[in-house]
């Protein structure tokens with residue numbers, strides 16, 4: 197991948213997934229912070245032209261625009277041959293986890309974080325209980341997926357780990373706990389040489 201530019205923000209777990217994958221895969225790239233809390237119309241023209249919903253992450257590679265974190269993760273793995281991209285079976289299993297995460301952890305935790313940010317304003321009665329109940333199931337399923345391995349698909353991290361890390365890293369901000377196995381996995385992820393915090397990836401002025 198050449199001339200790679202990633203647009204993201206430190207509060208976006210979706211952008212974090214992609215930033216972490218690029219860093220762990222050693223793909224040379226630039227990162228640009230887009231203010232996701234500002235009026236979308238005020239975002240840079242280059243970004244608005246290429247991101248149909250004005251959302252991060254947006255990845256530009258040699259001028260080609262890519263959106264949707266799960267799709268971008270598979271492109272990174274396939275094009276770099278890293279993070280599972282060197283093996284068709286591992287890529288299939290990684291995709292399964294990407295789809296699972298988008299429906300489960302990637303739905304619950306951002307909403308629980310948002311509920312706290314807005315002090316519950318706009319969240320219907322029972323919504324938070326429902327999200328917490330779903331997250332408890334997600335946590336147990338994460339443990340099953342991880343099994344006895346250090347990372348989700350074996351001894352080395354793949355895009356599946358980058359994907360789950362996006363929001364699992366912020367479980368405390370969402371007011372929920374990690375399972376013991378998830379806590380140990382988070383420690384292993386944070387010990388990887390390419391690991392950076394979201395604020396390090398996307399500093400704000």
Ligand SMILES: N[C@@H](CCC(=O)N[C@@H](CS)C(=O)NCC(=O)O)C(=O)O
Nearest residue numbers: 208209210232251252253264265266
């Ligand atoms: N399904 C998308 C979700 C992207 C998304 O929701 N991005 C949020 C930040 S986490 C955003 O850009 N929000 C700004 C806005 O909607 O104005 C993905 O996986 O990339």
